[in-house]
Each structure stands twice: as structure tokens, then as C-alpha cells.
Amino acid sequence: MRFALIGQPNCGKSTLFNQVAGYRAETGNFAGTTVTFTETKVRVLGDVVELVDLPGTYTLLATNPAERVVLDYLIEKPVDAIINVVDATHLVQGLTLTLELMELGRPIVLVINMMDEAKRQGLKLDGEALSQLLGIPVMPMIATRGQGIREAFAQTWHMARKSTIPTPPAYRDEIEQAILALKSEIDKTEFPVSRRAIGIKLLEGDPTLTDQVGRKVPAIKNLVQTQWDSLCHQSSVQAVWLIASERQKLARELTEKVTTQEKMRLTLRDRLDDYLLHPFWGYVFLLAILALFFYGVYGFGSWLEAPLLNFFNNLDATVLNALHSNGLLAQVISGAIQGISGGLAIVLPYLLPFLIGLGFLEDIGYLTRIAFLMDSLMHRIGLHGKAIVPFILGYGCNVPAIMSTRIMEDKRDRFLSAALSTMIPCAARLAVIFGLVAFYVGPWAALGIYLYNIFVIALTGKIITHFLPEDSPGLILEMPVYRLPTLKTVTAKAWFRIREFIFEAWPVLIIGSIVLAVMNFYSVTDYINTALQPFNWLLGLPKQVGTPLVFGIFRKELSMIMLAQAFGTTNYAAVMTTQQMIVFTVFVVFYIPCFATMISIRNELGSKAMWAITGLTVLVATLAALLVRVVFLIV
Amino acid sequence: MNLLEVNNGNWVRVLGVAGGIEMERRLAQLGFLPGNKVRIIRSAPFHGPLLLDVEGREIVLGRGVAIKVIVEYLS
Incomplete structure (x- = not known):
């Protein structure tokens, strides 16, 4: 049996999905198109049911690629039942989609979610009456607390078994x-x-x-x-x-x-926007929130990085001493230690607080507020406020950022926001910025790199807009109500993303580090370094960074972690000057989106876009790094 | 009259949307249908977007979109 979860954006559908799938969801590509939906298997009354989480959609009008997938799925794949999730506090809008879904002639169960929020707003809902009027089962639910989920699935199973087709609404x-x-x-x-x-x-x-x-x-x-x-x-x-x-x-x-x-009392939550979207204080709060976020990540990360690095450096030295050799085996072991230490000491300490913070901002509903505040600024770089979503997701990982450009209706907007969001320093590059620059040069230098990054992105956007004029009418977006995220959803989301690092990226880091050790041993790296020599000469970087930069295309963290292998030490301050560290980091931040991001661009926007964006980033990275070098030479 | 000409805090009624069928489809799904009531809650500074109350939901429209929504004051 196959059930499809359908609902409007932000109705709590994904929360429901994760409650039953436990973040074990696998994503699959849809025939011909590139838009993914998520499928999982759940056990309902002893049966194994395939559950599909389709993108949120207001109607089945399919006005952007993410919405398109919902209609395409329904008219191509037979589903045994539809679970239609509706936000209790926006019943009129929710029911318009319900009526549309009832036309499809598939068994359907209506789930009224966020009953707690409705209660808070003084809204009373007679589910029984609604069920009788529509002629379909109506189930109350509070997905965030897991209430009503079992009942809803059991009801859907019965409807699918009996294949009860609803009566479609009659029109004039x-x-x-x-x-x-x-x-x-x-x-x-x-x-x-x-x-x-x-x-x-x-x-x-x-x-x-x-x-x-x-x-x-x-x-x-x-x-x-x-x-x-x-x-x-x-x-x-x-x-x-x-x-x-x-x-x-x-x-x-x-x-x-x-x-x-019933008459509702205005709480602080209802008046929060008076402060957070205020024409003046709104921006003050925005800066304060982002600064707090930045220092939270830095404080937590550097507190852990120093002792961990110390430990691994000692371990490395002890092992090399004990082996009494500079032979291949010693090099390989040392390479492995540096790969492990890179993940544990440099990446994870920053990744953990960052992902928890980002998940919190996402869940509370603040991202849309940022879009509202930044829309006019985004227009200056040829985009509108909606592009803030890929930009902010980009700080986590560029891959979901590229995928999130689907929420934009216009093809030109999708290309530009994809191109610019690949230059956003993702969590992998965060590790380079914090682990190298903040740790050795200071937090102000790291903040400077972030600000410089935004400046370069804005400038690039402005220049591209000159050739690809803005023609989209602009922002169309629903403002979600503030919701207090539960600890469970935030930690589950952070764990989901960290798991990806631990099981997919970290092994690559360790293997990459070992491969480099072997290449070093047989002097293969010399050829690569010599080939890239003119380039390093231009940027004033040490010869050894050539190979790490090449490896960095696979995973951005590799470019820094392999520096340790290339130089034979993790004390970067001993082998690189402040200027070199900053120029290197600026280059790493901008150059070639990592391999996974390139694939994702190809899937979303085609090979041509992928090569165009890759070429663009190399150009921008070189110019941006060169500019920093020139500034250093003058000052 | 379009939405940009309305002052903050005022209620208006939607008459239609100019700008082609695609724009109509996009706005229709957010509640911009003839006869629906809309209030401007606030607008962002520096020619930023408008925050609107559309039948109980809060919708953000950029100025380029808002100018295409044709409205009249509630009498």
C-alpha cells in the first residue's frame, strides 16, 4: 500500500513525516524531473506501508517546480490513500486544498494538525461536524508531540482497505x-x-x-x-x-x-513582530541575533579545538617517535591520525553548535522574517527576498541550498541564486574559517572573512544582473507564525546533518589524508604542486597548498586538513604567515563548489549551468584572493 | 487603485490581478481572489516588501508584485 502525505507549506507535514520516519528518510529522484520527494516505509496495523512525503503546496496549480512534483506524482503514480494535513489555525486555506484533493477520486483522510496552536488562539473546532459535511474522516493531531498520529494512520489504512472514494465538491x-x-x-x-x-x-x-x-x-x-x-x-x-x-x-x-x-488574548508571541520587523529595531535585532550566533559557534568550537588539537599532535609525535622511522608505514599512520583529528578537533566542534543554532532559527520561523527585512537589499544584487532561503541554508550545506532554489518561480532567479549561494561558506568551509583563521589569527579576522564574502557575493550578483537583467516581479511568500521548536526536532535535525558528516565526509577526510601521505612519500605531490606553481605564485601561497586545493574539490574540509599532511604539522602558524592563511581561506571559500554541490547544480539546472557556475567561482575566488593580497601589500 | 497606493493599517477588497495568467495563478493560491479582504500590516523600510493580512494569513508581497494587485477601499 502507498500513502501520500499532502499539505500546504508549513502545515507540520514534515514534522509528522519525521515523527514516523525518525529521520531515516531516503530521497528518490522523480521520473525525468529532478525534484525529490521523500519516501519511507512505516508499519500500520501489521502492514508495511510506503509513505511518500510530497513537497508542500497551496493548491495543485503547480506554480513552481517544487509544487509541480505533487501534481505529477498524483497523476503518474497510483496512491492507495491520501493523508491531507491541514493547519487548524488556517482552516479556510487548508480546506481549499482538501476540496481539490477530494476531486482526485482517491481515498482521503483529513488530518487537522496544530490543535494546540488553535486552542491557544481561542479557536474551537468541531471535527465530527466537519467529517459529516465533507463525508471523509477528520482526525485531530498535534504532530510536534506525536499526538493523534497512530489513530490517523490506522484510519487511513481502513479507508485504503475499503477503497472509500469521497464525493467531490459540486460547483456552480x-x-x-x-x-x-x-x-x-x-x-x-x-x-x-x-x-x-x-x-x-x-x-x-x-x-x-x-x-x-x-x-x-x-x-x-x-x-x-x-x-x-x-x-x-x-x-x-x-x-x-x-x-x-x-x-x-x-x-x-x-x-x-x-x-x-473565542476572544483571544494577545501574547508576547503575537506582538513579537512589532519588534523583530520594526523598521529600525528589526535590523538591530537581526545583527544582534547573527552576532550572537557567530560568537556562540566560535566560543563553543575554539573551547574544544585547542585541547583536542593538542592531544592529537602529541599522539602524532608519540607514534612517529615510537616507530623510529620516516618510512611509508609511519607516514600512513600519521596521515590517518591527521584525518581523524581534522574531523574531531577542527570540524565537529564548530559544526555541532552551528547546526543546532541553524535548526533553531529555521524552526522558530525567523528565516522568513530575514527575507522580509532583506528583500530590498537583495533587489540591489538582482534577486528578491525569497533567495535569502538558499543563502541561509547555504551556510549549512550548499546542496540543500541548491535544491531550495526550487521555491523560486523564475528560471533566471534560480540560476542566479544557485550561482551566488554556492559562494556562501558552508559548514565545511566554516571549519576552515574557524579552525584556521579564527583559531590562529583571531575571531575578528574570521568575522571579516564572512563580511568580505557577503560583499563579494553582492558585487558578483550586481555584475551578473548587468548581463541577466532582473525581470521577475519579486517576492511572494507566506509569513509563518512563530513556533517554539521542540528540543526533539532541533536535535534530530542537527543529528541528521551531523551523521552525514560522520559517516560520509569523515571517512573521505581520513582516506584523503592517507592518500596524500602516500603521494607525499613517493613525491607525486611535487608534480601537482609544480603544475599549480604559477597560481600559488600569483596569490603568494606556499608551494605545498597546491595538492590540498585539488583535493578540496571533493570535500572543502580536505583543503585544510590535508595542509597538515602537506606541511607535516598541524601547527599552521609555524608554516604559514597570517596573510597566507587569510588569502588561502578566502580562496577556499569561493573556489569551485564541492563535488556534491556541482552534481546538485547539474541535477537542478543542467550541465551548462554547472560548468558556468564552476568557472565563475574559480574566477571570483582568484580575484577575491588577489584583492586581499594586494590590500596586505599596501597596508 | 493598486496595493502600493494603500496606507498601512487600511482594509481593502481585491478586485483583480494584472500581469498575466501565471501571476493570477500564483496569487490566487495565497488568497488573492476577487472579493477577498486584505489589510496592510506593515511595510519594510528602503522600499521593502509589504506584510499583508489576507483572510487571516500573513503574506509578504514585494513591491513589484503588490503593484499588480488591483484593490478598492471597503466602504
């Missing part, structure tokens, strides 16, 4: 006539959803479906056009609006019948 006569007029032609096609749903989607002008049906029934385009003309003639608005208005009218009537609103 002219719409019904238009659907009827298309019916005989649509009967010639095969879809796992109802003919009625296909007819409505055609009337709404869905481009993909129009093409699909058109291939079988060429006459369909003209037929739809005729119906549009007659609908437009009768009610003077477009068919899309007419149908959307009908659903909204029904949803509103339903909501009025089943909810009662």
Missing part, C-alpha cells in the same frame, strides 16, 4: 457544464485519478497535463479554449479564478459551520 452550473463538455474526450485517456479531476485541471490551464492529454486527444486544446471563452463570457473572470473562488467559498462556508472563535 457553468463550471459543471464545462467539466461535462470535456468528459467524453478525457474518457479516452488513462490516469490513476478521476476524469473529473483531469477535466478541472485542464480548465485551470495546467500546461503539463494539457500536453499529456493533447498527445492522445489533439482536439482537447480547442475544446478547452471554447469552454474558457464561454466561462469568461458568463462570469467575466478567468476559469482559474472562477474555480478557485468556488473552492474558497465552499471552504469558508464549511469553516463557519464548524469553528467558533
